[in-house]
Structure formats: structure tokens, C-alpha cells
Amino acid sequence: MTGSARTPPLARAILDGDRRALARTITAVENGDPRVSATLRTLYPHTGRAPVIGLTGPLGVGKSSLLSVLIGLLRERRKTVGVVAIDPSSPFTGGSVLGDRIRLERKANDDGVFFRSMASRGEAGGVAASTRAVARLLDAAGYEVIFVETVGSGQVDVAIRGIATTSVVVLVPHLGDEVQTLKAGLFEIADVFCVNKADLPGADLAAKDLSELVALGAARDGWAPPIVPTSTTRPAGIEELWQAIEAHEQFLDRTGLRVAHERARLSAEITNRVKDRVGHEVAERLDRDAELRRLLDRVVARKIDPAGAADELFRRRYATR
Amino acid sequence: MVRRTKSGPIRVLIAKPGLDGHDRGAKVVARALRDAGMEVIYAGLRQTPEEVVRAALEEDVDLIGLSILSGAHMALFPKILKLLKAQKAGNIPVFAGGIIPDEDARRLKKQGIRAIFGPGTTLQEIVTTAQRLARGPA
Numbered sequence: 196m197t198g199s200a201r202t203p204p205l206a207r208a209i210l211d212g213d214r215r216a217l218a219r220t221i222t223a224v225e226n227g228d229p230r231v232s233a234t235l236r237t238l239y240p241h242t243g244r245a246p247v248i249g250l251t252g253p254l255g256v257g258k259s260s261l262l263s264v265l266i267g268l269l270r271e272r273r274k275t276v277g278v279v280a281i282d283p284s285s286p287f288t289g290g291s292v293l294g295d296r297i298r299l300e301r302k303a304n305d306d307g308v309f310f311r312s313m314a315s316r317g318e319a320g321g322v323a324a325s326t327r328a329v330a331r332l333l334d335a336a337g338y339e340v341i342f343v344e345t346v347g348s349g350q351v352d353v354a355i356r357g358i359a360t361t362s363v364v365v366l367v368p369h370l371g372d373e374v375q376t377l378k379a380g381l382f383e384i385a386d387v388f389c390v391n392k393a394d395l396p397g398a399d400l401a402a403k404d405l406s407e408l409v410a411l412g413a414a415r416d417g418w419a420p421p422i423v424p425t426s427t428t429r430p431a432g433i434e435e436l437w438q439a440i441e442a443h444e445q446f447l448d449r450t451g452l453r454v455a456h457e458r459a460r461l462s463a464e465i466t467n468r469v470k471d472r473v474g475h476e477v478a479e480r481l482d483r484d485a486e487l488r489r490l491l492d493r494v495v496a497r498k499i500d501p502a503g504a505a506d507e508l509f510r511r512r513y514a515t516r
Numbered sequence: 517m518v519r520r521t522k523s524g525p526i527r528v529l530i531a532k533p534g535l536d537g538h539d540r541g542a543k544v545v546a547r548a549l550r551d552a553g554m555e556v557i558y559a560g561l562r563q564t565p566e567e568v569v570r571a572a573l574e575e576d577v578d579l580i581g582l583s584i585l586s587g588a589h590m591a592l593f594p595k596i597l598k599l600l601k602a603q604k605a606g607n608i609p610v611f612a613g614g615i616i617p618d619e620d621a622r623r624l625k626k627q628g629i630r631a632i633f634g635p636g637t638t639l640q641e642i643v644t645t646a647q648r649l650a651r652g653p654a
Contacts, residue, residue, distance in 0.1 A: 215603070218576040226524035289525055290550035296571060297560035304566065310574055314525070314555045 206237040209336050214309065217336050221311055224328045235328065238335040243457065245277070245334045246444050247341045249359030251321060251381070254347025256367045257391040259298040260427040261436070262344055266308055267300065268433055269340055275307040277333030280344040281322055284314040291315075295344060309338060320354030321345035327358045327464065350380040357460050360453065361443045363387045363436070366405070368397030376408040383412075385420045387439045393424035393432060418446055477513075486511060526650040528579040531559040531568045533596065536586035541613060545581060548639040549646060565595040573605060578650040584614040589624065597628045609649040613637070 208216035223231040250258045259280065266276050280295035293312035311329065318324045322345055333341050345355050355362055364385035376382050388409070390401050405422045421439040425432035447453035481487050490504040499507075530546045532539055539561055546556045557575045559568065572580050582593065593612060600606050612624070613633040621632045631645050 215573055215605075218574055222524065222527070222576045228523065284555075285550065285553075288551055288553045290553045290555065292546050292550050292556045292558050294558045294560075296557060310571075312557050312575055 203234055203237055205231070206234045209234070209238060209332065210241060212306075212337060214306070217309065217332060218311070221329050221332055224332065225313065225316070225323070225325050227325070235332075238332065241335040242331045243334070245339055245341045246361060246440075247330055247334075247343060247359045248440055249343050249345065249355035249362040250365060251345040251348045251352065251355045251362060251384075252365030252389075252391075253349070253370065256347075256365045257427055258344050258347075258365050259295045261365060261389065261391060261425065261433075262295070262342055263298045263300050264427050264430050264433045265342070265437060268437055270305065270307055273307075274339045275337065276309075276340050276342065277330075277336065277338030278308070278310045278342045278344070279313055279326055279329050279333070280310070280342075281313045281315055281326060281346050283346050284316050286317070289316075309333060309336070315346050318354075319352075321348045321352035322354045322358060330358060348381060350378060353380060353384045356384045357463055360447060360456070361386045361440050363389055363440065365389045365391050366401060367392045368395050368401045370401070372404070376404050382408060386418065386443045387436070388420050388422040389436055390422060390424045392426060394426045394429060398424055416452060417450070418443065480512075481508070484508070484512070526554040526579065526647065527557065527575060527577045528554050528581060528646060528650065529557045529559060529568070529572050529575060529577045530581045530583070531563045531571065532561050532583045533563050533565060533568055533592045534584050534586045534588045535562060536584070537561060538585045539583070541585075542581075542583035544639070545583070545613065545642055548643055549581075552643045552647065554646070554650075565592055565599055568596055569599040569603060569605070572600070572608060573603060577608065579646060580608055580610045581646070582610065582612045582614075584612065584616070587615070589614070589616050590620055593624055593629055594627055609652075611642075611645065611649060613642070 205216055205220060209220060220231055220234060224235070250262055252258055262278065262280070269276050282291055282293045282295060284291040291314040293314060295312055296310060299310055313323050313326065313329065315323045322343065326343060330341050330343055343355060343358055345352065362384050364381060366388065367390065388405050390398055390405070392398070402422050402424055409419050409422065421442070423432055423436045423439050425436050447456065487508060490499070490507060493499050494501055494504050528549055530542050532542050546558050549556050557571065557577065559571050568580070582596070584592065589612070597610065600608060609630045610628070611631040611633070612629050616624070616632055616634065624632060630649050633642055
């Protein structure tokens with residue numbers, strides 16, 4: 196469709212590198228504005244090209260600073276870079292302070308970087324609901340490498356896995372003993388481990404604990420996540436970190452896993468979209484359902500339990516067999 | 517071009533152009549706007565006019581707040597307004613705070629800075645003005 200007269204003007208502008216059109220479309224996607232769905236549909240065939248590198252890890256480990264030096268490295272190599280950096284929204288006011296730009300150092304006139312801050316807007320898991328769609332827009336706009344920096348993550352914030360082709364888990368010394376590395380969640384999603392602030396004492400121990408973890412679990416698809424010590428103040432290890440990321444990207448191509456992973460991610464995305472719509476519809480319907488209120492009276496009176504009431508409602512309204 | 521949607525939260529850029537390092541005020545304002553439900557992109561210290569405008573466009577903000585205490589406002593603010601206009605983004609309202617003499621404030625308002633807050637301004641006043649500027653007819 197590229198170049199065809201039927202390409203919607205907004206999609207055309209984004210494909211042609213119009214940064215303002217890109218910025219405005221990102222806002223529309225974030226706000227769930229249905230008016231851009233035709234644009235997204237047109238752009239979709241232009242996506243899936245750029246590697247999407249996820250940077251995740253607890254708050255304060257230096258994700259934004261690492262991102263800044265990685266951008267610097269890629270710009271030296273003439274690679275263009277698109278960034279989505281997510282910070283949390285307040286569950287109380289919906290407001291947020293998005294501070295990931297502070298670390299960004301670049302030449303003011305450099306059009307080779309597009310940096311967008313994003314609030315999580317109530318979504319759990321470390322990213323916003325629209326992060327994947329925004330990363331896709333940056334891809335369609337032609338940026339050669341996409342970074343997604345998550346909210347400072349907890350142990351179960353693994354949603355980046357559903358977006359990134361390579362997930363970098365950033366840690367620092369003294370986050371805990373080796374038992375932490377045995378726990379489920381964050382440690383399981385790393386394609387690359389980065390031990391940042393490696394100039395601090397304890398970095399060796401942290402790297403050693405991680406290498407034990409990797410040695411035990413190295414069988415996952417035949418990829419053993421490398422452990423890269425870095426420091427952004429010196430800076431040190433940045434080149435090695437990028438090499439580790441590239442090595443994983445090459446591994447994905449070599450093994451055919453890129454396609455398999457993408458297929459699994461897209462399957463999950465479609466399933467989730469349907470689940471969301473069904474869920475909304477069910478909630479709306481139940482809200483008006485007199486049967487629910489009747490059952491609720493009995494649950495409140497402790498005559499039946501909530502699970503029993505749900506069973507009953509499901510049987511009456513949704514069970515097809 | 518997509519028409520500006522008024523459905524999402526207000527997005528506001530808070531930046532400190534120039535070389536002074538006194539960012540307490542900017543941080544307090546950022547926090548107050550956050551508590552009013554806005555998405556505040558905090559760009560931090562020592563931003564050039566070019567960087568401020570670039571950030572405003574990439575982040576697609578509804579509003580720009582500038583803080584300055586160095587005295588360079590008469591050089592930096594008009595430059596930012598000019599760059600915004602050059603990018604066809606002159607419709608993004610800009611407000612400012614810091615140490616700005618009354619006479620300068622009058623001149624800056626004439627050039628297009630929509631509101632200027634000096635010492636003693638309440639946070640409520642800043643929040644209300646920011647909401648009005650962001651949502652009002654541009």
C-alpha cells in the first residue's frame with residue numbers, strides 16, 4: 196500500500212517521517228481514540244522489522260541512565276532509535292511524573308532519536324496497555340532499534356515479555372542473596388542480565404549469584420542469558436551490553452525462534468483483546484441483571500457463598516452445554 | 517493531522533531552560549500538577565530552547581511550564597516561543613515561573629507567554645491556571 200493513493204494521510208505522514216504526526220498518533224493510541232484505528236491498520240504491515248529491546252528491573256537500578264548511554268552508542272553507529280519509557284500513574288489521582296527524559300543526553304538537533312514518556316495509566320505488569328501499539332508505531336516510523344523502559348519493576352512485573360524481542364533485566368549489587376535469584380518472576384524473563392553500578396562493592400558477588408542461576412536453568416530454548424557488568428558513570432560495559440543484546444537477536448534469527456516468539460506474542464495479544472471485550476460486556480450485562488441482585492441478597496445473608504452464586508449465574512447465562 | 521483529543525489526561529512539560537541549578541520550584545510545581553491528575557513530563561535542568569521544543573513536540577504536550585531563576589528569561593523565553601512557532605506549534609500554551617521582574621513579565625506576556633508566576637503564588641493558583649490554559653480554546 197505504500198505510496199498508494201489509498202494510504203490515509205496520517206499513516207502516509209508517519210511513514211514519511213513526520214515526527215509531529217507520530218507524536219499525535221501516539222497520544223491518540225494512548226487515549227484509546229477510535230479515530231486512529233484505520234491508521235494503525237494501514238501501518239501494521241510496516242511493523243515487525245525493528246528489534247524491540249526491553250529494559251526492566253527494580254526502581255533506581257539505572258535503567259534510564261543505561262538507556263541514555265546505549266542511545267549514545269547506537270547514534271555513534273548511525274542507528275536510529277525509538278524509545279518508550281514508562282513511569283507509574285497515581286492510583287489515587289491518575290496523575291504522574293514522567294522523569295525518564297532527565298537522563299537523556301543527546302544532540303539537540305538529532306532527529307535520529309524519538310523519545311516518548313508514557314504513564315502506566317492503571318495497568319499492572321510494568322508497562323501501559325498501549326505500550327505495544329506505541330512501540331509498533333515507532334517501528335512503522337522507521338526507527339531501527341526500539342527500546343521500551345518499564346516502570347521500576349517488582350518481582351512479578353513481566354509484561355515486557357509480551358512486547359520485547361530481547362528483555363534485559365537490570366540489577367545492582369546488594370539486592371539480596373542468591374535465594375532471590377531462585378524466585379519466580381523477574382529472573383525468569385531475562386535474555387540478558389545487566390549488573391549495573393558495577394563500580395560499587397558487591398558487584399562480583401551479584402554476578403556470581405546470577406551465573407549460578409543461569410547455569411541451573413540454561414536449557415531454556417538453548418540460550419543461556421549472558422551477565423554483563425556495567426557502569427554508567429564511568430561509563431563501562433556498555434559496548435559489551437549491546438553485544439550481548441545483539442547476540443540474542445542473532446540467536447533468535449538463527450534458531451527461527453524470532454518467528455515462533457512473535458507468533459506466541461501475537462496470539463496472546465489477540466486472546467487478550469477478545470477477553471477484554473467479553474469481560475466488559477459481561478460486566479455491563481451483569482450490572483443490569485436482576486438475577487445477580489437476587490443471588491447477592493442470599494450471599495450477603497450467608498445462605499450461599501460467592502463461588503456458588505457465580506456458578507449459578509454462569510450456568511444460567513453463559514453455559515452452552 | 518489528528519485533531520487534538522481532549523479525552524486523555526492533560527500532558528504538561530516542565531523544564532528549566534538556562535544554567536541555574538535551582539529546581540526546587542519546578543519540582544514542587546511538577547508534584548502539584550501530578551496531584552491534580554496531570555501527566556507531567558519532567559525534563560529537568562539546563563535545557564536549551566531547542567531541547568525544550570523537541571521534548572514538547574515528541575511528548576505531544578498540551579502545555580509547557582518553564583522555570584528560571586538565572587535572569588536569562590528575556591533571551592530564552594522568546595527563543596522558545598519563536599521555535600515553537602517555526603514548528604507550527606505556537607498554539608501550545610506556555611507559562612513560566614521564577615524570578616521575573618514585572619516589566620519583563622509584561623513584555624513576555626505581550627510576546628505570548630500566557631501566565632507568569634512569581635514568588636508567593638499559591639500552588640492552587642498554578643494548578644487552576646494550568647488547567648484553564650490546557651483545556652481552554654487554543
